[in-house]
Amino acid sequence: MxxxxxxxxxxxxxxxxxxxATAEEVFASKGFDGASTRxxxxxxxxxxxxxxYHWESKETLYFAVFQNVYDRIVEALxxxxxxPSESRSRHEVIEQAMGxxxxxxxxxxxxxxxxxxxxxxxxSGHADVEQQVLAPAWRVFADxxxxxxxxxxxxxxxxxxxxxxxxVVLLYLVDSHHFRTVLGGSVHDTALRRRVRxxxxxxxxxxxxxxxxx
Amino acid sequence: MxxxxxxxxxxxxxxxxxxxATAEEVFASKGFDGASTRxxxxxxxxxxxxxxYHWESKETLYFAVFQNVYDRIVEALxxxxxxPSESRSRHEVIEQAMGxxxxxxxxxxxxxxxxxxxxxxxxSGHADVEQQVLAPAWRVFADxxxxxxxxxxxxxxxxxxxxxxxxVVLLYLVDSHHFRTVLGGSVHDTALRRRVRxxxxxxxxxxxxxxxxx
DNA sequence: CCGCGTCTTAATCAGTTGATTGAATCGTCA
DNA sequence: TGACGATTCAATCAACTGATTAAGACGCGG
Numbered sequence: 003m004x005x006x007x008x009x010x011x012x013x014x015x016x017x018x019x020x021x022x023a024t025a026e027e028v029f030a031s032k033g034f035d036g037a038s039t040r041x042x043x044x045x046x047x048x049x050x051x052x053x054x055y056h057w058e059s060k061e062t063l064y065f066a067v068f069q070n071v072y073d074r075i076v077e078a079l080x081x082x083x084x085x086p087s088e089s090r091s092r093h094e095v096i097e098q099a100m101g102x103x104x105x106x107x108x109x110x111x112x113x114x115x116x117x118x119x120x121x122x123x124x125x126s127g128h129a130d131v132e133q134q135v136l137a138p139a140w141r142v143f144a145d146x147x148x149x150x151x152x153x154x155x156x157x158x159x160x161x162x163x164x165x166x167x168x169x170v171v172l173l174y175l176v177d178s179h180h181f182r183t184v185l186g187g188s189v190h191d192t193a194l195r196r197r198v199r200x201x202x203x204x205x206x207x208x209x210x211x212x213x214x215x216x
Numbered sequence: 217m218x219x220x221x222x223x224x225x226x227x228x229x230x231x232x233x234x235x236x237a238t239a240e241e242v243f244a245s246k247g248f249d250g251a252s253t254r255x256x257x258x259x260x261x262x263x264x265x266x267x268x269y270h271w272e273s274k275e276t277l278y279f280a281v282f283q284n285v286y287d288r289i290v291e292a293l294x295x296x297x298x299x300p301s302e303s304r305s306r307h308e309v310i311e312q313a314m315g316x317x318x319x320x321x322x323x324x325x326x327x328x329x330x331x332x333x334x335x336x337x338x339x340s341g342h343a344d345v346e347q348q349v350l351a352p353a354w355r356v357f358a359d360x361x362x363x364x365x366x367x368x369x370x371x372x373x374x375x376x377x378x379x380x381x382x383x384v385v386l387l388y389l390v391d392s393h394h395f396r397t398v399l400g401g402s403v404h405d406t407a408l409r410r411r412v413r414x415x416x417x418x419x420x421x422x423x424x425x426x427x428x429x430x
Numbered sequence: 431c432c433g434c435g436t437c438t439t440a441a442t443c444a445g446t447t448g449a450t451t452g453a454a455t456c457g458t459c460a
Numbered sequence: 461t462g463a464c465g466a467t468t469c470a471a472t473c474a475a476c477t478g479a480t481t482a483a484g485a486c487g488c489g490g
Contacts (some may be wrong), residue, residue, distance in 0.1 A: 033247060040476085047437070054479070054480080055437070056436095122329055122392065166384055167390065170380055183347070185376075201373065205380070208422045208423055209422055230466095265467075266467055275449095
């Protein structure tokens with residue numbers, strides 16, 4: 003698991019960055035309640051006091067992890083987000099966004115796990131993190147979708163579409179035993195990953211089609 | 217939250233059943249690590265000793281909850297599962313299964329939360345529960361899909377299709393703050409639920425279409 | 431060399447956790 | 461009445477939790 007992280011991003015230099023990266027891994031695999039500060043510190047080869055030196059509490063560290071994750075997602079998606087003066091075709095934009103999202107999640111296996119975890123947590127107290135970082139990028143895309151007036155985008159509910167895409171990509175990259183059983187292998191195996199990636203990208207135009215019965 | 221449960225199934229009579237139902241709610245909203253046996257017992261208005269009288273440990277209770285949930289899902293889906301001598305059209309079967317699944321999850325809000333939680337947990341130790349209860353029903357459907365040789369099902373990867381359906385339905389019914397923000401309301405509001413339900417059912421034939429670029 | 435930010439060490443705090451004990455109580459069925 | 465399963469009660473156990481304290485050590489720029 004350490005190797006996957008190294009491949010995805012540069013090894014953290016400072017102690018603070020190393021704790022943050024380790025906390026991301028532990029929180030992703032065990033959740034907030036399942037992970038203990040002592041375990042995180044131990045996994046990062048760092049004293050617990052160092053952890054509390056940089057962050058006020060476990061909760062602070064937890065949301066620092068998410069802040070960091072969201073920043074990286076937005077950065078990864080920045081190139082694919084449509085600009086006001088945009089020449090690419092809709093299909094190009096959407097397929098590229100889907101592909102980028104998929105590749106990023108595949109290269110950073112902790113991210114889909116964390117996002118899915120956050121999706122189930124229901125304390126609305128800390129919704130700010132998503133609101134401030136993720137929502138703006140999301141809104142750009144939704145506005146762009148709505149403004150495209152000719153088929154095949156017209157008549158499609160932008161909200162439902164994007165939640166579907168978001169959800170499907172997320173789900174396929176949570177490498178659970180259930181998915182491994184059904185798919186007959188890990189999504190992080192090269193061959194299978196390519197197949198799933200192709201499937202998901204080809205899924206987008208299908209979803210965007212008008213319903214025949216509507 | 218208690219009212220939704222009452223609507224979905226009859227109020228549990230025995231103490232054991234009441235503990236099980238309460239544990240399902242608490243585990244669904246707080247997860248295994250986040251829930252304490254004391255809290256479950258208190259919520260069920262029962263002494264902790266009663267809990268340990270019926271179940272050996274917290275973990276035993278946890279998987280008893282899942283055993284129960286899986287049984288109910290299979291039972292709810294039983295009527296929609298295609299029989300060997302089946303006269304209904306493919307579209308009918310699939311749309312009915314999708315609708316049934318959606319309605320059951322909507323009426324039992326704890327279920328999608330639990331399933332999604334279980335999807336992230338990565339200790340493969342207790343995969344047996346799913347293997348024994350859920351996998352058989354799943355296999356019936358997959359075999360049936362594969363055996364349907366004429367379009368529009370031919371050429372579609374049954375595994376990827378079913379995981380997609382499974383995932384999308386699950387995700388839409390986890391009533392997270394994120395989804396509430398994006399959708400502008402709870403999925404458990406009647407009007408919105410109807411819209412999402414229609415969208416999802418109409419999604420199925422789209423997904424099943426052959427890719428134009430394939 | 432001094433000072434400052436970083437980090438370590440070790441000890442300790444009160445609270446919660448899952449689990450167990452042994453005795454007492456309740457209802458019901460024979 | 462008696463026996464038995466179900467349930468309660470109060471107390472206790474060791475282990476772990478997040479967090480804090482105070483003292484010291486390291487390295488680096490001024």
